[in-house]
Amino acid sequence: MNITQKIAILAGRVKEQMQHVVNEEATKNAMVMPFIQTLGYDVFDPTEVMPEFTADVGLKKGEKVDYAIKHGGELSILVECKPRTTDLANTQFSQLYRYFNCTEAKFAILTNGIEYRFYSDLDDTNRLDTRPFFTFKLNDYNERDVDELKKFAKPVFDVDAILSTANRLKYTNLAKTAFANLVKDPSRDFIKSLAQNFYEGRMTQQVIDDFTPIVRDAMAQHIKEQVSHRLKSALATTSGEEPEQVEINDSDNKTSQAAVEENNDIITTQEEIDAYNIVRAILADIVDPSRIHMRDAKSYCAILLDNNNRKPLCRLHFNSKSVWRIGLFIEGKEQKHDVSALTEIFSHREALSNTATSYIE
Structure with missing residues (x-):
């Protein structure tokens, strides 16, 4: 069974067990340990996955990080766990920050069992970044997310290979977030810049206000149409068939056009x-x-x-x-x-x- 299948099964199990996971220990046992195991690491081998990893950091003595994962005998990934109900966006991870700075680990994961935030030192060497370069959510992921997650699997884990694309991945994700915000709430400057391509009148505040819902709807429709087209082509290719074509000729234009419209109504979500x-x-x-x-x-x-x-x-x-x-x-x-x-x-x-x-x- 490959990682894609294992992740799908784990996601289903987590969904079923979620209401019974009420504290940090339950989160570790029911969610985090199976996730680490899905990546190919033996959670019952303390030479590979060390729970309650301890190291003295400056004046802080005896602090622990929940898991330390070794690869090839070298400390590679630190994992700090929070209870399932924790909002990671508003969570401090000072222990993870301190541990990362004083160990040879190149990656750190902050998780609540459902969301996994991957960090490294892309901005400043040996200092943990404040923003993750990759986020994986068990309750909301796609094929591309799984492809990125596979890079951390034990059989193929390669620090240099991950770091070579991590910086681009980080800014790609930030750009996606910025674009999503733009589609949801386009700025005045964006509306003005776009409208100037097709509106010849004076660009007043009232004109910009009038065009704001029009531009928002146009962007949403364009994205939907592009996704629908790509999904149809991808599914046809996967099944070994040519994408369905509807021919139109002058002798039967009305019937053919109806067939086209019916075909366009099929949207694979x-x-x-x-x-x-x-x-x-x-x-x-x-x-x-x-x-x-x-x-x-x-x-x-x-x-x-x-x-x-x-x-x-x-x-x-x-x-x-x-x-x-x-x-x-x-x-x-x-x-x-x-x-x-x-x-x-x-x-x-x-x-x-x-x-x-x-x-x-």
Whole structure:
């Protein structure tokens, strides 16, 4: 089982156990230790993962950091844990800061069991940065996040390789945050600069105010259209098919145009893609994940074995804004179940496994 599948399983388990994790010790045992183990480190080997790592720092004696991870016998990563309910954005990590400055570790992680903030000394050598260069959230991650996380896995861990891209990653994430804020609340200067490209009148405050909601909506629509287009192309490529094309000719223009509009109404969402990956992770021990395909339609999104409509593993009814449902196939008949969070799909592991096994047999 690869890291992507392990992370998906851990995310599902954390979702189910979250309400029972009420303090720091429970956070360590139920969330942080399994996360470290997912990266390939043996949490029960004190020569590799040292709990309650102690070092005297200046006048501070006997202070401890929760975990110190060694790689190849060298101290590489320090981990400081906070209770699950902690908001890391408003958390001080003075112990981690002091320990990092006096050890040979090149990376430090601050976590509440769900969010993992990765730090290094990119700004000033041997001094821990005040901002993380990478953040991974178990309850909100994508394929690119997993690719970055894989760099910290024991089999491929390479300090120089991580540091070579860490600085770019740090500023890329900051730029993404700035862009998200710009889309949500574009500044006056940005509105003015953009509007000057198509508005020939005098740029007064009233004109800028009038254009603000227009520009905000235009940016949101453009992003949505680009994402939809890329997802359709990616899914078609993954299934081994050419992206669906609709030809238009003069003799049947109205019918063809209707087909185009219907095709454009199909939008594969990130939630559907995440659910598809969860199903692949669940069934990885039964069938090669490459045999599991996704085929989106207007009314539902089908997950199929061998891209065969006669072998449906499940259907995702995610188009409704009020409720999500997953359709499971029991003895050939679809049974729908409400889903309030994607991780609840893991609770249907048995039904999915039985369906996949029945097709294989």
